[in-house]
Amino acid sequence: MSANAQQAVTPQLRQWIVEQAQAGHAPEVLLKSMCDAGWDEALAAQAMETTLRAHLDQARQATSLPPASAVPEPDLEGSPLYLDAGDRRVHVISVQRSPRIVVFGDLLAADECEALVDLARPRMARSRTVATQTGGEEINVDRTSDGMFFQRAETDLIARIEERIARLLCWPVQNGEGLQVLRYGPGAEYKPHYDYFDPGEPGTATILRRGGQRVATLVMYLAEPEGGGGTVFPDAQLEVAPKRGNAVFFSYERPHPSTRTLHGGSPVVVGEKWIATKWLRQNEFR
Structure with missing residues (x-):
């Protein structure tokens, strides 16, 4: 991961955090990797916390949704008038x-x-x-x-x-x-x-x-x-x-x-x- 001078929590960074957590890397390892890339430690910790919490909330919601059904759908292929x-x-x-x-x-x-x-x-x-x-x-x-x-x-x-x-x-x-x-x-x-x-x-x-x-x-x-x-x-x-x-x-x-x-x-x-x-x-x- 390259350094991010502006310390912006981009979609790419959030995806990287989730992928690393899913791969089994401990939070301490992720935090050290972000700090080595130039992140402020407090900002890196906050980015990790908010990203992983949001990911967990989405996962919980997905598992609680009723199953999807087929639905009627007009044939709009090619954007017809x-x-x-x-x-x-x-x-x-x-x-x-x-x-x-x-x-x-x-x-x-x-x-x-x-x-x-x-x-x-x-x-x-x-x-x-x-x-x-x-x-x-x-x-x-x-x-x-x-x-x-x-x-x-x-x-x-x-x-x-x-x-x-x-x-x-x-x-x-x-x-x-x-x-x-x-x-x-x-x-x-x-x-x-x-x-x-x-x-x-x-x-x-x-x-x-x-x-x-x-x-x-x-x-x-x-x-x-x-x-x-x-x-x-x-x-x-x-x-x-x-x-x-x-x-x-x-x-x-x-x-x-x-x-x-x-x-x-x-x-x-x-x-x-x-x-x-x-x-x-x-x-x-x-």
Whole structure:
């Protein structure tokens, strides 16, 4: 190791410290090597301590994470501007690798958006969320929307959209839950949350029998408000505008906050926001 006149703890130095410790060299040997290379002894000791502590913390976290699952993934090889979704050419507006967030444009036509809203409107009721305590459903004070669920392939329109989504995201159509349509009026919101089912909750085992974990979400915008209503990702410092016909996709390979998929629906300021959400499971959803 060469001397470092500025005494900077570089990524290369941290890697060297970890490699030497993994090779079985005692801390005294590492400290002497750094001092021989020109390091101040106190700074060298501090660099060793912070590097090895961080390495141990990362190792502990890695061993405590739930196992990763395969996730839906649009074919973005070569950074395409458009994707073939079978019956429709979909725009790729933005791509984020970590967390995995993709914004699509023109996924739905204007008449498709209107038709979904018209089909859903007579069946709307106060939105419920999955209750991981019991495996059932409950009204959640964090979600102040109205909503309803379609059965998979309930109509020709819904079947066509579901086939489009399956092709776009390279995921079997049978692994998708039925479309949920939601309406957010002025002031309505959905506070930040995760879509996967918490493995530590007692009702989760019951929920998973229907198709395993949720591994991805697609939010499609059916009607845009005049103000507010964006989809926010606090950990990614990202907000997606609710533009009609567009959609935001995000995946989560394990049910853990490390996926950084915390997200929510900002309060609608003026007008109404209508969305259709498609949740995708590991296995066939029954």
